[in-house]
Amino acid sequence: MSRSLGYARRKQFSSILVNLVLTIICLAWLTPTFGVFITSFRNSEDIFKTGWWTIFPHKEDVKVGEIKLPEDVDVNGVMTIEGAQATFEELRQGVTLSDGRKLVWFGNKRSRKVEIFENRWVGFAANLTLENYQNVLSGQEIRFKGADGKEILRMGNNLGSAFLNSIAVAVPSTIIPILIAAFAAYAFAWMNFPGRKMFFIGVVALLVVPLQIALVPILQDYTRLNLNGTYLAIWLAHTGFGLPLAIYLLFNYISQLPRETLEAAFIDGASHFTIFTRLILPLSVPALASFAIFQFLWVWNDYLVALVFLGDKTRVITSALAAMVGEKGQDWHLLTSGAFVSMLLPLTVFFALQRYFVRGLLAGSVKG
Amino acid sequence: MQKSVLPDGPFSWLLASLGRILVSLIVPILTFVVLWQGFIFLRDSNAPQLVIVLVAILWGVGGAGALYAVSNWLVEQLSAQWVSRLQPFVFVGPALAILFWFLALPTLRTLDLSLRDATAQRFVGLQNYVFALTDRIMLEAFRNNLLWMIFGTLFCVGLGLIIAVLADRSQFESIYKAIIFMPMAISFVGAGVIWKFVYTYKGEGVGISEIGLLNAIVLALGGQSQPWLQLPPWNNFFLIVIMVWLQTGFAMVVISSAIKGISTEILEAARVDGANEFQVFFKIIIPSIQGTLLTVTTTIVIFSLKLFDIVRVMTGGNNGTNVIANEFYLQRFTYGHAGRASAIAIVLLVAVIPVMIYNLRQFRERKAF
Numbered sequence: 087m088s089r090s091l092g093y094a095r096r097k098q099f100s101s102i103l104v105n106l107v108l109t110i111i112c113l114a115w116l117t118p119t120f121g122v123f124i125t126s127f128r129n130s131e132d133i134f135k136t137g138w139w140t141i142f143p144h145k146e147d148v149k150v151g152e153i154k155l156p157e158d159v160d161v162n163g164v165m166t167i168e169g170a171q172a173t174f175e176e177l178r179q180g181v182t183l184s185d186g187r188k189l190v191w192f193g194n195k196r197s198r199k200v201e202i203f204e205n206r207w208v209g210f211a212a213n214l215t216l217e218n219y220q221n222v223l224s225g226q227e228i229r230f231k232g233a234d235g236k237e238i239l240r241m242g243n244n245l246g247s248a249f250l251n252s253i254a255v256a257v258p259s260t261i262i263p264i265l266i267a268a269f270a271a272y273a274f275a276w277m278n279f280p281g282r283k284m285f286f287i288g289v290v291a292l293l294v295v296p297l298q299i300a301l302v303p304i305l306q307d308y309t310r311l312n313l314n315g316t317y318l319a320i321w322l323a324h325t326g327f328g329l330p331l332a333i334y335l336l337f338n339y340i341s342q343l344p345r346e347t348l349e350a351a352f353i354d355g356a357s358h359f360t361i362f363t364r365l366i367l368p369l370s371v372p373a374l375a376s377f378a379i380f381q382f383l384w385v386w387n388d389y390l391v392a393l394v395f396l397g398d399k400t401r402v403i404t405s406a407l408a409a410m411v412g413e414k415g416q417d418w419h420l421l422t423s424g425a426f427v428s429m430l431l432p433l434t435v436f437f438a439l440q441r442y443f444v445r446g447l448l449a450g451s452v453k454g
Numbered sequence: 455m456q457k458s459v460l461p462d463g464p465f466s467w468l469l470a471s472l473g474r475i476l477v478s479l480i481v482p483i484l485t486f487v488v489l490w491q492g493f494i495f496l497r498d499s500n501a502p503q504l505v506i507v508l509v510a511i512l513w514g515v516g517g518a519g520a521l522y523a524v525s526n527w528l529v530e531q532l533s534a535q536w537v538s539r540l541q542p543f544v545f546v547g548p549a550l551a552i553l554f555w556f557l558a559l560p561t562l563r564t565l566d567l568s569l570r571d572a573t574a575q576r577f578v579g580l581q582n583y584v585f586a587l588t589d590r591i592m593l594e595a596f597r598n599n600l601l602w603m604i605f606g607t608l609f610c611v612g613l614g615l616i617i618a619v620l621a622d623r624s625q626f627e628s629i630y631k632a633i634i635f636m637p638m639a640i641s642f643v644g645a646g647v648i649w650k651f652v653y654t655y656k657g658e659g660v661g662i663s664e665i666g667l668l669n670a671i672v673l674a675l676g677g678q679s680q681p682w683l684q685l686p687p688w689n690n691f692f693l694i695v696i697m698v699w700l701q702t703g704f705a706m707v708v709i710s711s712a713i714k715g716i717s718t719e720i721l722e723a724a725r726v727d728g729a730n731e732f733q734v735f736f737k738i739i740i741p742s743i744q745g746t747l748l749t750v751t752t753t754i755v756i757f758s759l760k761l762f763d764i765v766r767v768m769t770g771g772n773n774g775t776n777v778i779a780n781e782f783y784l785q786r787f788t789y790g791h792a793g794r795a796s797a798i799a800i801v802l803l804v805a806v807i808p809v810m811i812y813n814l815r816q817f818r819e820r821k822a823f
Contacts (some may be wrong), residue, residue, distance in 0.1 A: 100731065104620045111617060112633045115699065118648045119636075121667055125651065137665045247503055254507040258514030265518050270549035279542035285550060292557045294810040296760050298782050298799040300556055302792055303563040307555075316497055317510050326556025329549055358541055359526045387641030389763045394787070404643045408767050411647060418651060418665070425647035429640050436639035440632065444707055 126423035127214040130230040133418050141212035147188060147203035155198040167200055218423035222410075223249075230419065240414065245427050248406035252386060252431075254317055255402050259324035259385040260378050266325060267332035267377075268340070268370065272362050274333070275341035276348060286337070292330040300326065301394050308395065315399045323395055324385050332377055339373035340366060376446030379439050383432050403428045478531055485524045489517050521548070561803070568796035572789075582797035592798070595776045601690050602697065602758040602777065609698040610754050611747065614705025619739060621706075622713055631710065635703035642700070642763030649696045650768060655681040686774030693775060696764050701757065705750045712746035713739060752813040759805055778802055 124138045140146070153167060164171050167189060172181045177191035177200060192199040221228040225244030229237055273279070274286050304323065305314075313319040343366065351361050367374070389404040396402060401409065407421075407428050414420055436443060492513040499506060522544070529540045571578050586592055617634055621627045637645060654666035657679070664670050669679035683689050716739065724734050740747075762779035765771055771780040778798060786795035 101623065104623050105626065108617065108620050108624060108626075108630045111613075112630055115634055115637070117667065118652050118699070119640075122648045122651055133665065135665075136663060137667070137670050139667075139670070250503050250507045254510045257511050258518075261515045262518045265515075265522070266549050266552065269522060269545045273542050273545035277542040277545060278538075279546070282542075285546065288558070289549075289553060290814065292553055293814065294803070294807050295557045295561055296799070296802050296806055298760070298779060299564050299803055300560040302567060302786055302796055302799070303560040304556060316493075317514065318493065318496075321514055322552065323556065326552050329553055330557070333549060357530065357537075358545070359530070362545075383639060387639075387644075389641065389643050389766070390783075404641050407641075407647065408643045411643070411650065411767055415650075416654075418654070421647050422651065425644045428644045432639040432641070433636070436636070437632070440635075444635075444711075448708060448711055 122422045122425055125418055126218055126426050127216070128419065129213060129215050129217065130417070130419040132213060140208075141214075143207055145205055146208050148206045148208060149201055150187070150204045151202045152192070153200045153202065155200065157198075159198075161195045161198065168202070218419045219427070222420050222424045222427060228420075230417075240417070240420075243406050243410050243413075243420070243424065244401075245403065245406055245424055248401045248403045249427065249431075251396075251400050252403040255320055255324075255392065255396075256382055256385045258317070258321045259328075260382040262321055263325040263328040263332050263381060264336075264374055264378055267329055267336050268367065268374065269362065270329075270333050271336035271340045272358075272366055274337050277358060289330055289333050293334065295330075297327045297391065301390075305394060314395065315397055317400075320392065320395045323391055324381075324388070327391070328381050328384070332381070335377055336370065336373055339370055343369055372442075372445075375439070375442045378446075379435060379443045380446040382435065383443070386432050474531065478528055482524055482528060485520055489513070489520070492517065564796045564799050567792055568800050570793050572791040572793055574792050578793065582793045583801075585794055586797040586801050591776060591781060592778075594774060595778045595781045598690055598775060598777050599759060599761070601687075602694055602761055603755055605691065606694045606697045606701075606758045607751055607754045609694070610701045610705045611709075611751050613698065613702045614709050614750070615747070617702070618706045618710035618713055619735065621710065631703075631706065634706055637700045638703045640700070643767050645696055645700055646764060646767030649692075649699075650683075653682040653692060655679060657681075683769055683775075684773045689769065689773055689775055693764055693768055696768070697758065697761065701754055705754065708750050709743060709746055712743040716742045749813060752809050756806055756809050756813070759802065759809075778805075 121138045124141060125133055128138065128141070155161070155165070155167070159165055161174055164173055165177070167177075168183055168187075170181050170183050170189065172189070174191060174195055177189060180203075181189045183189065186205060188203040188205070190201050190203060191197075192201050221230070221242055223244075223246035224242040225247060226242050228240050228242050230240075231237055270289075274282060300323075304326075308314045308319050347365065347369075348361060351365055356364070387404060389408060392402045392405050393408075396405070398405075398409075407424050410417075410421055410424050492509070496506065496510055496513065501509075525544050526541070529544055530537055532540070567574055568582050569577060569579060570582075617630070621630045624630065640648075652667045653669075654664075655669055656664055656666075664673055664679050668682060673679055682692050720738060721734060724738060725731075729737070760779055761777055762783065765775055765777050765780045766783065769775045771777070771784065779802065782795050782798040782802070785791045785798060
């Protein structure tokens with residue numbers, strides 16, 4: 087009796103501990119993204135001056151006034167200000183008064199200025215704006231204030247257009263390889279042709295090839311065919327790089343569909359093409375969806391392939407964002423909102439279809 | 455009987471087959487013309503971007519479907535014997551052609567390029583490999599990739615395992631897992647921005663307060679703020695943190711699904727019998743998921759070997775953070791040396807092959823889907 091009671095109590099205690107540890111880890115995981123999220127809504131001046139966490143209520147030294155010392159005060163000796171006695175060096179470090187206020191010397195000795203700070207609660211009213219998002223989506227000139235309050239002029243990075251480009255790249259780059267892979271997987275699974283086994287082994291062997299291998303020769307071909315910078319070029323590239331895994335996964339699924347269903351259709355006189363489009367494709371929807379999400383996120387988030395084959399003419403969202411990092415390294419209000427624009431669609435897809443994605447991932451973990 | 459099918463004799467039969475051949479020619483030509491017009495429109499048009507994007511998607515996806523439908527239709531015009539001979543190649547042909555063009559052939563061509571000079575003209579023997587394996591820059595890249603491989607993998611798999619085991623016992627499992635997994639949906643470039651902001655450094659001076667999270671924490675703890683990404687060799691570890699942040703979710707999900715496969719009776723029985731949690735972890739959980747742990751490890755090892763985006767966006771490979779894939783990019787696209795770039799790519803391939811073969815062997819034993 088006492089043993090099972092001890093076991094129950096131990097279990098309860100460990101449950102609290104487990105949740106505590108996991109909560110801490112999750113907070114650590116979320117904080118960087120959260121900071122970027124908050125920053126993307128703050129105005130440029132605030133971002134340069136204070137950390138994003140200051141939008142939360144916290145205690146801070148707030149300047150409440152300043153004293154200009156009269157000319158007859160000797161700044162090299164001990165001065166009496168607001169009832170406190172201190173030297174210049176002490177004032178530089180900050181002198182705390184009996185009522186909690188703090189005196190800090192401003193600048194060098196000649197300034198003769200002492201600022202008074204009071205520790206107060208601040209941050210109840212944050213100054214948030216959507217302007218950063220407007221600026222980052224447009225391709226026009228944008229103006230904002232820098233750390234010193236001066237106006238800065240920049241070109242927008244036209245992320246709105248890059249977003250559309252990404253869609254034009256990602257949707258066909260997802261559907262085309264799946265279509266081609268499904269046809270091939272069906273042929274490998276259910277059709278007879280010479281060299282079937284050899285070809286299949288060849289496909290699986292190509293899984294090892296890192297895409298860096300293909301970039302240089304394919305770029306030569308594209309230059310010769312005048313295909314550089316076209317959508318077709320990048321669809322084909324993503325198709326080529328995604329195919330081995332797609333064929334392999336879909337083969338595993340399609341070859342395990344029940345033989346009787348297919349035989350019944352054959353006896354009814356259906357052709358391979360009809361069976362494939364009317365029977366196999368609908369039956370394979372779970373596998374197709376899993377791979378589709380996987381491939382879509384992969385293409386959307388890809389930077390290298392887009393960088394090499396699209397160049398700077400047609401920028402997708404990742405290359406536009408990377409270019410922003412290069413050009414505007416310290417314009418955090420633009421970088422953070424840009425990062426969020428780029429994450430919008432994949433995060434939506436991810437949370438809406440998480441279950442399919444996890445399954446695709448479990449099946450497709452071989453892709454490097 | 456024959457006569458009644460073809461009442462007007464051989465002439466009309468000839469006409470009919472001519473018609474069929476004509477149609478068989480017209481349909482593919484028409485398809486080709488339509489697709490070609492689409493291509494020209496997409497390349498040269500100045501239409502609003504939204505229109506172009508929609509046309510592109512329709513053209514690309516519809517075109518791929520149409521090519522299959524038309525070529526299959528063409529083959530089905532032939533006699534039954536030829537249909538069964540040719541149809542498999544209609545199905546599998548496009549895949550094989552693309553794989554040949556984009557992966558098989560490039561491997562050989564890259565091998566060839568790697569033996570030539572910068573502009574792929576002169577044959578230079580193994581000179582590029584000497585560079586790829588002994589140059590100071592490459593040695594630094596190898597060292598860094600090794601760091602990524604060891605520490606990145608260790609932390610990803612270790613943390614993934616710990617989180618998976620802990621989450622398995624919490625009633626909020628799915629929430630925790632979704633949070634840890636979320637970075638998987640974020641691009642490396644996006645993650646680069648997020649972490650650059652964490653590491654950002656403003657420097658010392660009156661009235662300047664650090665806006666980067668890491669420096670703010672260090673200052674609050676009484677330390678000195680630092681330009682973290684410019685401090686070799688430690689900056690490598692600050693970059694590895696990003697990979698850990700991105701990939702731990704992957705390790706966790708795969709490991710977690712393996713843990714779910716362990717029979718709960720065994721676990722409960724061990725606990726009721728007084729086994730403490732460490733004993734349960736090391737004597738039951740770890741041995742049961744050994745295979746999965748290895749697969750996850752090899753996958754992340756391959757990932758860390760090919761790693762490019764994080765380094766490219768965060769430091770560009772400066773300050774001692776260069777990696778193999780970034781040096782490949784620099785050689786090819788910044789210095790324009792195709793030979794060296796190709797040699798580096800081959801080195802990468804050779805490094806990946808053994809891990810990949812092992813991975814595939816594991817993968818075959820695990821049931822997909």
